[in-house]
Amino acid sequence: xxxxxxxxxxxxxxxxxxxxxxxxxxxxxxxxxxxxxxxxxxxxxxxxxxxxxxxxxxxxxxxxxxxxxxxxxxxxxxxxxxxxxxxxxxxxxxxxxxxxxxxxxxxxxxxxxxxxxxxxxxxxxxxxxxxxxxxxxxxxxxxxxxxxxxxxxxxxxxxxxxxxxxxxxxxxxxxxxxxxxxxxxxxxxxxxxxxxxxxxxxxxxxxxxxxxxxxxxxxxxxxxxxxxxxxxxxxxxxxxxxxxxxxxxxxxxxxxxxxxxxxxxxxxxxxxxxxxx
Numbered sequence: 112x113x114x115x116x117x118x119x120x121x122x123x124x125x126x127x128x129x130x131x132x133x134x135x136x137x138x139x140x141x142x143x144x145x146x147x148x149x150x151x152x153x154x155x156x157x158x159x160x161x162x163x164x165x166x167x168x169x170x171x172x173x174x175x176x177x178x179x180x181x182x183x184x185x186x187x188x189x190x191x192x193x194x195x196x197x198x199x200x201x202x203x204x205x206x207x208x209x210x211x212x213x214x215x216x217x218x219x220x221x222x223x224x225x226x227x228x229x230x231x232x233x234x235x236x237x238x239x240x241x242x243x244x245x246x247x248x249x250x251x252x253x254x255x256x257x258x259x260x261x262x263x264x265x266x267x268x269x270x271x272x273x274x275x276x277x278x279x280x281x282x283x284x285x286x287x288x289x290x291x292x293x294x295x296x297x298x299x300x301x302x303x304x305x306x307x308x309x310x311x312x313x314x315x316x317x318x319x320x321x322x323x324x325x326x327x328x329x330x331x332x333x334x335x336x337x338x339x340x341x342x343x344x345x346x347x348x349x350x351x352x353x354x355x356x357x358x359x360x361x362x363x364x365x366x367x368x369x370x371x372x373x374x375x376x377x378x379x380x381x382x383x384x385x386x387x388x
Contacts, residue, residue: 160174160177161177162175162177163175167179203229203230203231206229207230207231207236208350210230211343211346212347212350215385216340218230218236219336219339219340222339223339233339233342233343233346234342236343236346237342237345240346240349240350240353241309241312241345241346242309243349244350244352244353245305245308245309247356247357248352248356251356251360312345316338316341316342316345317338319341320334320337320340320341321334323340323341347385348382351378351379351381351382355375355378358372358374358378359371359375
């Protein structure tokens with residue numbers, strides 16, 4: 112009887128004692144942290160996702176994919192994270208570039224087949240490589256010598272160009288363009304290409320994809336498939352032209368690196384070969 116009577120009361124007393132002990136320990140820990148002797152665990156992950164509010168069950172949110180630990184990184188952590196994202200052997204960037212360069216059309220096939228997580232999205236790949244190319248070209252020290260209209264002292268007669276185009280309405284315009292390019296060796300033309308070509312490409316790429324769909328209508332493919340293909344093709348073009356621009360800069364800055372300039376024609380031949388393959 113005594114055991115049965117004391118059971119519930121003893122359990123309640125034990126629970127109350129445990130709660131009081133836990134509260135005392137929490138207060139002690141808080142006091143210790145306030146005194147600066149010992150703090151609690153740092154960067155404790157939240158119980159629910161701070162992005163979408165979903166209850167967390169691991170290191171990442173099952174709904175949106177955000178990491179559970181979202182503390183503000185230190186400078187060291189930020190640098191290490193950036194280096195790991197760039198140099199990691201399983202990085203999507205290097206895997207995408209490897210297929211882009213050495214397996215023409217493979218990226219488009221992988222995207223259509225549904226295998227997309229391992230590679231960069233087509234639009235992001237196109238934007239990144241186009242921005243890298245145009246920034247590199249705009250900073251290139253050799254941009255003022257992209258076109259030489261009077262090599263070895265031989266003057267170019269722009270009137271002959273106008274005579275060839277006579278009767279087509281383009282003669283005066285072509286002669287004016289010839290005169291301007293002769294005056295500054297194409298510097299203004301190169302400035303126009305670097306500044307306005309990115310805007311023009313956003314219009315031309317969808318149009319080229321549409322013409323390609325109309326020309327190659329058997330077997331039948333959707334327009335989006337043609338657009339994805341040309342996004343990857345132009346991304347390859349931008350990557351090649353970036354390498355060519357850098358090699359020309361190296362050959363101009365370092366006279367001993369003339370081999371870099373000698374290899375640029377072979378890289379340019381990759382453009383039509385890649386399209387045919």
